[in-house]
Amino acid sequence: MASHFVAIGTYAMDIGAFTPFFWMVRDREHILRLLEWASGARMLYNYIWIGGLFYDLPVGFEERCTELVNYLKPKLVELDDIVINNKIFIERTANVGVLSRDMAINYGVTGPMLRASGLRLDLRKVDGYSVYPELDFDIPIGEGKMGAIGDCWDRNHVRILEIHESLKIIDQCIVQLTTDHKRTRDFDPQEIVPKKIRPKAGDFYIRAENPKGELGFFFRADGKSDIPFRCKARACSFVNLSVLNELTKGNLIADLVAILGSIDIVLGEVDR
Secondary structure (H helix, E strand, O other): OHHHHHHHHHHHHHOOOOHHHHHHHHHHHHHHHHHHHHHOOOOOOOOEEOOEEOOOOOOOHHHHHHHHHHHHHHHHHHHHHHHHOOHHHHHHHOOOOOOOHHHHHHOOOOOHHHHHOOOOOOHHHHOOOOOHHHOOOOOOOOOOOOOOOOOHHHHHHHHHHHHHHHHHHHHHHHHHHHHHOOOOOOOOHHHOOOOOOOOOOEEEEEEEEEOOEEEEEEEEEOOOOOOOOEEEEEOHHHHHHOOHHHHHOOOOOHHHHHHHHHHOOOHHHHHO
16 A cells, blocks of 8 residues: 555646645554654564564554554545546546556566556465465456556556555454454574574575565575576566566657556666
8 A cells, every 4th residue: 555655646646736745644654654653664663573573563563554554544535536537647647658457467567557457466466475365355457437447547546455455454364363363472583493494405486465566586506505696677667667678669759748647667777
């Protein structure tokens, strides 16, 4: 949600609307405060470790999450009115930068961009990692409601729908945390995970669903050292950006900003 808030807010500002950006930054701040409370960091959350979590959630975290969910639900209705269903926004994004499903697949595009092109692919469902198999949530896809399937409007609409699904996921997790499980406050994953992890010899590729797409890490181990012989990160922004040349063909120069913003890249990830 924090990532999509930035994506939608900055995108609206890119094409001339400043108010949604201020709203998104305001609401994102509530999320960052919760993450800072749990992990001690506002952006680089060194919280999920091999073996579990760095430490358990602070007392009262579930109640604060419930307050956040109740706060955000009406805000998303406002966001629909001022951005997604705004006449000017629709005219700037509908039928612009259309990404077909075949082209998205051929370029290796993933995440909301791929789903906006009509392919219902989400690694949380496909790979079924973590607790996602226990949760009920939908995978939104582009349907071309305002133009063509896979246009700039669809990409932003899918992100809005994914925020709704994220709230649904949080609701279910809060219920499980508060009713189904007994919380322990003294769990320490460092006690069961060695300081240095030495995997067996072989090639490994681990992937997960990121707000911008498939984030994957390949590494080759020799079985003798805790330092991999080779390591490569598959950055979603870098791969998704590669299709920009195709999306801009036949469009106006003024549409370039709208198309680039709809990809939702982070340049630090592209540089990697």
